[in-house]
Amino acid sequence: MRMNRQKQMELLRLLEEDSRQDVEQLAKMLAEPKEEIEKAIAALEEENIIVKYPALINxxxxxxxxxxxxxxxxxxxxxxxxxxxxxxxxxxxxxxxxxxxxxxxxxxxxxxxxxxxxxxxxxxxxxxxxxxxxxxxxxxxxxxxxxxxxxxxxxxxxxxxxxxxxxx
The missing domain is CATH 3.30.70.920 (Lrp/AsnC effector binding domain/regulation of amino acid metabolism (RAM) domain)
Structure with a gap:
């Protein structure tokens, strides 16, 4: 089963807000299996939608x-x-x-x-x-x-x- 578009957008928003969240935490928040979150993140990185995980420094x-x-x-x-x-x-x-x-x-x-x-x-x-x-x-x-x-x-x-x- 592939993650639907709405869940994918939610995942992107969560990662944009705090990219340090671990996959297990994201899976719980999205009510999806951990493996599905891992696959989705890998696909988003491969498609160059997720480009980098920067820290914001003051x-x-x-x-x-x-x-x-x-x-x-x-x-x-x-x-x-x-x-x-x-x-x-x-x-x-x-x-x-x-x-x-x-x-x-x-x-x-x-x-x-x-x-x-x-x-x-x-x-x-x-x-x-x-x-x-x-x-x-x-x-x-x-x-x-x-x-x-x-x-x-x-x-x-x-x-x-x-x-x-x-x-x-």
Missing amino acids: WERVDDHPYVTAMIDVKVTPKRDVGFDEVAKRICRFPEVQAVYLMSGASYDLSVVLEGKTMREVASFVSQKLATIDSVVSTATHFILQRYKHDGIELEDRDEDRRMVVTP
Whole structure:
């Protein structure tokens, strides 16, 4: 018996929420045999639906974390027959690049997420590597100053009042 689509979607949501859950626990939650969950996970990995099991790290709490993250808006002239794909794939090959997205409704075409050791390193990447690619018309770089929520998870406890107490 193969797991139905609804159970498969439920399994994906559970793994996305906490990928460290063991197969036995998932089987109980989904009311499916353990072997069926193992087969389903293997199939989802094989189909590249489950791509990776990452941990979410709040790097701002790690002392001496030397990286800055930038979001770069890139305006591109699309190429005949390949559109934006060729440029996007080329940008993806740079090891500094964390993510590339094709955007709609914006004044730019691609959104690039980049990590560098300093703002100067990011600026150098933009001016020497990104802006020199054929078809790249313009760029706008934005540096992330504070992360409040990432992948649906709040990174700081917002219930705590952190204001300084002032008395007359």
